[in-house]
Amino acid sequence: MDVVFKALADPTRRSLLDELFREDGQTLSALEARFDITRFAVMKHLKLLEAAGLVVTRRQGREKLHFLNPVPIRLVHDRWVSKYAEPWAAGLSELKSRLENVMEKVFEIYIRTTPERLWEAITDPEIRSKYNFGARVTSDWTEGSRFEMAAPGAPGPLGEGRNLEVDPPRRLVQSMVALWSDEVRSEGTSRVTWEIEPVGDSCRLTVTHDELRDGASEELYGGWPMILSGLKTWLETGELLATPGSLMYTDR
Numbered sequence: 001m002d003v004v005f006k007a008l009a010d011p012t013r014r015s016l017l018d019e020l021f022r023e024d025g026q027t028l029s030a031l032e033a034r035f036d037i038t039r040f041a042v043m044k045h046l047k048l049l050e051a052a053g054l055v056v057t058r059r060q061g062r063e064k065l066h067f068l069n070p071v072p073i074r075l076v077h078d079r080w081v082s083k084y085a086e087p088w089a090a091g092l093s094e095l096k097s098r099l100e101n102v103m104e105k106v107f108e109i110y111i112r113t114t115p116e117r118l119w120e121a122i123t124d125p126e127i128r129s130k131y132n133f134g135a136r137v138t139s140d141w142t143e144g145s146r147f148e149m150a151a152p153g154a155p156g157p158l159g160e161g162r163n164l165e166v167d168p169p170r171r172l173v174q175s176m177v178a179l180w181s182d183e184v185r186s187e188g189t190s191r192v193t194w195e196i197e198p199v200g201d202s203c204r205l206t207v208t209h210d211e212l213r214d215g216a217s218e219e220l221y222g223g224w225p226m227i228l229s230g231l232k233t234w235l236e237t238g239e240l241l242a243t244p245g246s247l248m249y250t251d252r
Contacts, residue, residue: 004072007052012037013045017054020068025104027063056108056206067106074225075232104210105221109228112202113235119169121235122194130240131230133223134249135159141166147174151249154180158249161189171195184220187213205231 007013012035019034020026032042046066049055056069111118121127125136129151135158139147143166149159158180165173172194178184191211197204207228209221230241 003052004054004076007048007054010045010048012041013049016042016045016049017068020055020066024067025058025065027065031066053108053110056106058106067104069106069108070225071107071109071228074229104208104212105224107207107209107224107228109205109232110199110202111205111232111235115169115196115198115203117235118196118203118205119172121231122172123168127234129250130234132227139163141168149179153249164191169196178220181219183217187216187220190216190220 008017015035016031019031028039028043028046031046032039035042046055050057053072054069056067058065058067113121121131123137123139123141125138129136132149133151134153135149135151137147137149137159139145141147141163143163145163145166147161147163148157150157156179159176159178161174161176163172163174165171174192174194175189176192177189178187189211190209193206193208193210195206195208197206205228207224209224212221226241226243233239233241
């Protein structure tokens with residue numbers, strides 16, 4: 001956590017995160033134009049944010065796009081804020097409650113585990129329910145097959161879709177229709193990509209939620225930081241998060 005706190009300590013780096021919060025997937029040139037500092041200085045700040053896991057980059061043609069990764073902030077919240085704050089507290093500092101003009105969201109987290117164990121945690125219904133708001137995802141996990149998301153404590157199905165690519169234990173691509181509310185149901189089909197890369201004694205898990213409608217409801221993608229925080233917590237400690245959201249569809 002020290003590297004995250006260090007990255008957040010600088011006002012320029014916080015402003016860069018605010019810019020990516022306002023409009024995700026920006027190039028270096030676009031970000032540079034919003035600050036009265038040199039291009040080199042902006043690059044240096046972005047590298048520190050990348051090292052802290054707060055920014056994730058992705059190539060698109062010749063351009064390098066920068067995405068805000070809120071997962072480390074969620075982990076800071078779970079570790080240092082939630083136990084002191086009221087149950088409704090769900091964010092830090094001045095981060096807004098809604099993202100605008102979102103087409104793609106990228107979330108990244110490092111988990112001390114093996115690719116095989118991580119794949120199992122993603123695809124096993126009982127394990128999935130431990131960090132996915134109590135919801136189980138069932139499928140035969142073959143390419144082209146369907147999956148369904150449900151929970152005993154839910155009033156009805158929570159989601160459904162199709163497995164577009166299945167490459168264990170490295171990559172899973174799924175189309176998804178969320179069903180847990182009328183608002184997300186109206187958003188239609190989006191796509192979720194899970195990518196697992198071994199790094200030393202750990203794995204880097206990148207979750208990309210894209211093919212989102214411009215201005216899509218945050219309810220559709222806003223739960224990913226809590227889901228991934230719960231996944232990391234369970235795999236590394238065997239414990240469950242006890243935040244209000246993580247208990248949504250459980251009997252606890």
